[in-house]
Amino acid sequence: MLYELYYWPSIQGRGEYIRLALEDAGAKYIDVAREQGGMDKMYRFLEGPSVKRAPYAPPFLKSGNLVIGQTSNILLYLGPRLGLAPRSEADRLWAHQLQLTVADLVEEISEVHHPIAGMLYYEQQKREAKRRAEDFRKRRIPKYLGYFEKAIERNGRSGYAVGNRATYVDLSLFQIVEGLRYAFPRAMKRHERKLKRLAALRDKIATRPRLAAYLASERRIPFNEMGIFRRYPELDG
Amino acid sequence: MLYELYYWPSIQGRGEYIRLALEDAGAKYIDVAREQGGMDKMYRFLEGPSVKRAPYAPPFLKSGNLVIGQTSNILLYLGPRLGLAPRSEADRLWAHQLQLTVADLVEEISEVHHPIAGMLYYEQQKREAKRRAEDFRKRRIPKYLGYFEKAIERNGRSGYAVGNRATYVDLSLFQIVEGLRYAFPRAMKRHERKLKRLAALRDKIATRPRLAAYLASERRIPFNEMGIFRRYPELDG
Numbered sequence: 001m002l003y004e005l006y007y008w009p010s011i012q013g014r015g016e017y018i019r020l021a022l023e024d025a026g027a028k029y030i031d032v033a034r035e036q037g038g039m040d041k042m043y044r045f046l047e048g049p050s051v052k053r054a055p056y057a058p059p060f061l062k063s064g065n066l067v068i069g070q071t072s073n074i075l076l077y078l079g080p081r082l083g084l085a086p087r088s089e090a091d092r093l094w095a096h097q098l099q100l101t102v103a104d105l106v107e108e109i110s111e112v113h114h115p116i117a118g119m120l121y122y123e124q125q126k127r128e129a130k131r132r133a134e135d136f137r138k139r140r141i142p143k144y145l146g147y148f149e150k151a152i153e154r155n156g157r158s159g160y161a162v163g164n165r166a167t168y169v170d171l172s173l174f175q176i177v178e179g180l181r182y183a184f185p186r187a188m189k190r191h192e193r194k195l196k197r198l199a200a201l202r203d204k205i206a207t208r209p210r211l212a213a214y215l216a217s218e219r220r221i222p223f224n225e226m227g228i229f230r231r232y233p234e235l236d237g
Numbered sequence: 238m239l240y241e242l243y244y245w246p247s248i249q250g251r252g253e254y255i256r257l258a259l260e261d262a263g264a265k266y267i268d269v270a271r272e273q274g275g276m277d278k279m280y281r282f283l284e285g286p287s288v289k290r291a292p293y294a295p296p297f298l299k300s301g302n303l304v305i306g307q308t309s310n311i312l313l314y315l316g317p318r319l320g321l322a323p324r325s326e327a328d329r330l331w332a333h334q335l336q337l338t339v340a341d342l343v344e345e346i347s348e349v350h351h352p353i354a355g356m357l358y359y360e361q362q363k364r365e366a367k368r369r370a371e372d373f374r375k376r377r378i379p380k381y382l383g384y385f386e387k388a389i390e391r392n393g394r395s396g397y398a399v400g401n402r403a404t405y406v407d408l409s410l411f412q413i414v415e416g417l418r419y420a421f422p423r424a425m426k427r428h429e430r431k432l433k434r435l436a437a438l439r440d441k442i443a444t445r446p447r448l449a450a451y452l453a454s455e456r457r458i459p460f461n462e463m464g465i466f467r468r469y470p471e472l473d474g
Contacts, residue, residue, distance in 0.1 A: 052391050053331050056338045056384050068330055070337040077330060093305055093314060094290050100307040101293045107344060115352045116365065117372035128353065128365050135354035147293050154289050 001081070003029040004062035006042045011227035012179075012220075014071045014106065015059040020171040021075060023214035025082035031219070033058075071106075072099045075168045084168040095162045095169050098151060102172045105144045109179070110228045112136045112235060122232070133235035137187040141180065145195050148173055152197040159201055166205065173198065174205035179229035186236045238318070240266040241299035243279045248464035249416075249457075251308045251343065252296040257408040258312060260451035262319035268456070270295075309336045312405045321405040332399045332406050335388060339409045342381045346416070347465045349373045349472060359469070370472035374424040378417065382432050385410055389434040396438055403442065410435065411442035416466035423473045 003022060007015025009031070022029045032038040042058065045051055045067060055069030061078070068074050076096050079085030086095055110118075115132040116125040151161055161169040177198060181188045192199055205211060214220055223229055240259060244252025246268070259266045269275040279295065282288055282304060292306030298315070305311050313333050316322025323332055347355075352369040353362040389398055398406040414435060418425045429436055442448060451457055460466055 070334045073334045097307045097310045116368045
């Protein structure tokens with residue numbers, strides 16, 4: 001199967017959770033919008049009058065005749081096909097539940113620098129962003145990451161989030177740790193004292209051969225201040 | 238199967254999307270936290286040291302030995318069991334995708350009155366809320382509801398969101414229209430001129446016998462200013 005991934009070409013953003021899964025599995029895929037003319041093709045799916053089931057927003061994945069939107073939904077679909085999902089229904093529901101909680105956290109991260117409107121520039125909502133960032137650093141980061149830390153702990157000795165093998169959830173948690181370290185280096189340094197398992201999971205994922213090759217390649221877009229994880233020192237307290 | 242629903246007892250909130258599905262299907266369930274001692278039972282799942290797979294937050298559903306969290310995940314699980322999901326994998330992915338977009342909208346609705354922090358009172362972020370509400374009314378409501386309107390249109394003549402029968406997505410869209418009419422009556426009056434199919438779907442869902450009985454019962458908690466849909470006239474422009 002040749003997958004087509006549609007996502008903004010200059011940021012990691014929500015597309016990165018899909019890229020990590022495809023790359024780790026060694027799947028064949030085209031990152032469509034990053035190729036010449038790919039943006040037009042992406043807009044055709046979003047706005048074309050003849051598209052019966054248009055996604056609300058990128059990322060979306062074309063797999064054969066299916067066009068699947070919503071990051072967590074794409075991973076729900078891809079997980080078993082890429083060997084990155086657990087086997088039983090109960091475990092798959094749990095993995096999806098964790099992924100949806102990752103998605104909630106990702107949404108909150110993007111709200112930190114855009115608490116008023118996604119359509120406005122950061123500079124137009126900087127004052128509000130500072131207020132929001134304080135709550136995010138002090139309460140939300142430890143609440144979310146503490147929750148994932150506990151999930152890994154209670155999963156047993158494997159060090160993974162679900163079962164005894166890596167799943168797409170672990171790849172997403174890797175990305176969360178990487179991104180938060182980029183955006184909030186000072187706050188993360190403090191919080192990570194209590195997040196040993198999450199940090200160990202991050203390290204374990206980073207050394208998976210195909211993933212390590214991807215991270216070292218030009219296909220991995222560097223973090224930047226157009227994406228979701230943004231390094232604004234004034235928001236790091 | 239006797240389901241146990243765990244959710245805050247005094248608001249509709251995110252639990253309502255589950256209640257609507259259970260009620261419409263005539264399923265047997267206990268709304269645990271609304272019963273005596275139920276709050277303690279709910280907290281035990283959230284914070285108990287022996288819970289292996291604790292939900293991050295309510296709502297969650299106990300079904301036999303399974304404890305399932307995240308509203309959209311619960312509906313993914315319940316849908317087929319309640320006769321409220323389409324049959325094919327492609328249709329189920331599409332229904333889930335729409336539900337996740339509903340969840341994104343619900344999150345934005347709660348952000349309107351709490352743009353800085355969920356832990357602060359509305360009065361402590363009223364100025365920011367006013368700014369955010371303007372964007373929400375002018376851009377976000379028409380973008381989201383226009384998207385759902387188009388999805389219903391492109392689904393064909395049934396008037397439903399997915400296929401030829403009502404699914405949990407239609408029940409959730411009913412709730413979205415009801416809630417937004419409650420919270421933003423003036424803005425909705427303007428927008429609804431272009432949302433004929435969504436309004437017709439709302440009316441069709443409201444007359445389903447079991448749902449109508451539920452809505453008229455004391456089990457349906459009235460909208461109030463502790464929930465997600467809040468009527469603050471200053472935010473309705």
